[in-house]
Amino acid sequence: MFMQASGRNVGGAIAAMATALYLATPTLLSAATAERGSxxxxxxxxxxxxxxxxxxxxxxxxIITYGATLQAFNVPDRDGNVADVTIGYDRLQDFIDKPNYWGQTIGRYANRIADGRFALDGKDYQISQNDGTNTLHGGTLGFDKRNWRIQSVRQQGKIASVTMTLRSADGDQGYPGQLDVTVTYSLDDHGSLTIDFGAKSDRPTIVNLTNHALFNMAGEGSPYGTYGQRLTIPAARYTPVNEKLIPTGELRPVTGTVFDFTTGRMLSDGIRNGRDPQIAIARGWDHNWVLDKGRTEKPGLAARLEDPRSGRVLEVLSTEPGLQFYSGNFLTGELTGKNGHVYRMSDGIALEPQLFPDTPNQPDFGSARVEPGKPYRHRMIYRVSTDR
Structure with missing residues (x-):
C-alpha cells in the first residue's frame, strides 16, 4: 500500500512539474527558434x-530585411563542425557600397530580359537597363536593394519562420501594376529552409521571383572553392545563349556536352572548356536548365550539390520549370566579403529556380503573366544534410 501510494504521489508530482514547465517555458516544446535583432x-x-x-x-x-536577404546559412558537416555555406557580406554598408546578388530576393523579374523590353496586351514597356542593354534581376533598383518590412516572426511546432512584405508601385522600374509581394523563410528541425514567394497585382504584369544565394558547401571562404564539389541537375535540355547571355530560343539536349549534369558532374569538369562556345561566351556556366519535372504543384528536385570533403549536401527543390546555374564566373577577387575573405571565380555558385530567362519575349518558354485575382506563387526549398 505504501509503495502504491508513493507511486501515485510521484506520478502526480511529475505531472504537476511538467505542467508548470510547459506554462513557464512553452518554447521548449518547439525546438526551432526565431530571434529578432538589428x-x-x-x-x-x-x-x-x-x-x-x-x-x-x-x-x-x-535573414535581413535589406533585400529580404539570406545573409548566412550555417550547416554542420559530417563531424558536426558548423560553417556558413553562403558567400556574402558581414556588414550592411558593404551591401550598399558594393551591391551584388548574394542571397537576396530577386524581382520583379529574375534573370535577363532582352533590351529591357516586353509587350503585354498590345502595349510595349521599356524597363530599366542595368546589364548593357538588358535588364537583369529586376532593373537598376530591384527588390534586392529595398528594405522589406517584417510582417511576422513565428515559432510553430517544429518550424520557425519570418514573413516580409514589399510594395512595388505601378511603373516601378517601368513595370506595370502595383505589386504587393511577400516572402516567407521557414526553417524546420530537419535541415529544410523553405522560401515561399507570393505576389498580387492590381493589373496585368510580369513576375519571376527567386533567391540568389551563392553556395560553397565546403564553407564560405574555403581555399578549395567549389571545384571539388559534385552537382546534379535533373534536366535533359538547357537554353543556349547569345553573346548578350540572352537565350536563343533553342532547347538544346545536354547529352555529350559539358552541360550534362543528369548523373552528376564535378564542377572542375568543364568549367574551363573553351572548346564549347557556350562556355566561352559565359566564362563558364551561366545558363538555364529545362528541368525534366516542369512546373509542378509541389516542389520537385532542381539540383543537388555535394562536397565530398565535408560531407555536406544541398538539395534545391522548386515548383518552377527552370534552374539558372551560375558558376561564379564574375568573381574576380575585387570584392572582400565575410570574415575578410576575397572571393574568386567559383568561390560560390548560384542555383536559382525560376521561369526561363526572357520568357516575356519568347512565347515558346511559357508565360510570366500575373493578373488581378490570380496571384503569383513560387515555393523553393534549400534542404541540407550530410553524406557519410
Missing amino acids: FGTLPDGQAVESVTLTGEDGVSAV
Whole structure:
C-alpha cells in the first residue's frame, strides 16, 4: 500500500512539474527558434532588421530585411563542425557600397530580359537597363536593394519562420501594376529552409521571383572553392545563349556536352572548356536548365550539390520549370566579403529556380503573366544534410 501510494504521489508530482514547465517555458516544446535583432541603419535612417532561425539539428539561417536577404546559412558537416555555406557580406554598408546578388530576393523579374523590353496586351514597356542593354534581376533598383518590412516572426511546432512584405508601385522600374509581394523563410528541425514567394497585382504584369544565394558547401571562404564539389541537375535540355547571355530560343539536349549534369558532374569538369562556345561566351556556366519535372504543384528536385570533403549536401527543390546555374564566373577577387575573405571565380555558385530567362519575349518558354485575382506563387526549398 505504501509503495502504491508513493507511486501515485510521484506520478502526480511529475505531472504537476511538467505542467508548470510547459506554462513557464512553452518554447521548449518547439525546438526551432526565431530571434529578432538589428543589422544596422540605412543612410535615410531606416532600421535594417535581422531574424535568426535555428533548428534543433544545428542548422541556422540569418535573414535581413535589406533585400529580404539570406545573409548566412550555417550547416554542420559530417563531424558536426558548423560553417556558413553562403558567400556574402558581414556588414550592411558593404551591401550598399558594393551591391551584388548574394542571397537576396530577386524581382520583379529574375534573370535577363532582352533590351529591357516586353509587350503585354498590345502595349510595349521599356524597363530599366542595368546589364548593357538588358535588364537583369529586376532593373537598376530591384527588390534586392529595398528594405522589406517584417510582417511576422513565428515559432510553430517544429518550424520557425519570418514573413516580409514589399510594395512595388505601378511603373516601378517601368513595370506595370502595383505589386504587393511577400516572402516567407521557414526553417524546420530537419535541415529544410523553405522560401515561399507570393505576389498580387492590381493589373496585368510580369513576375519571376527567386533567391540568389551563392553556395560553397565546403564553407564560405574555403581555399578549395567549389571545384571539388559534385552537382546534379535533373534536366535533359538547357537554353543556349547569345553573346548578350540572352537565350536563343533553342532547347538544346545536354547529352555529350559539358552541360550534362543528369548523373552528376564535378564542377572542375568543364568549367574551363573553351572548346564549347557556350562556355566561352559565359566564362563558364551561366545558363538555364529545362528541368525534366516542369512546373509542378509541389516542389520537385532542381539540383543537388555535394562536397565530398565535408560531407555536406544541398538539395534545391522548386515548383518552377527552370534552374539558372551560375558558376561564379564574375568573381574576380575585387570584392572582400565575410570574415575578410576575397572571393574568386567559383568561390560560390548560384542555383536559382525560376521561369526561363526572357520568357516575356519568347512565347515558346511559357508565360510570366500575373493578373488581378490570380496571384503569383513560387515555393523553393534549400534542404541540407550530410553524406557519410
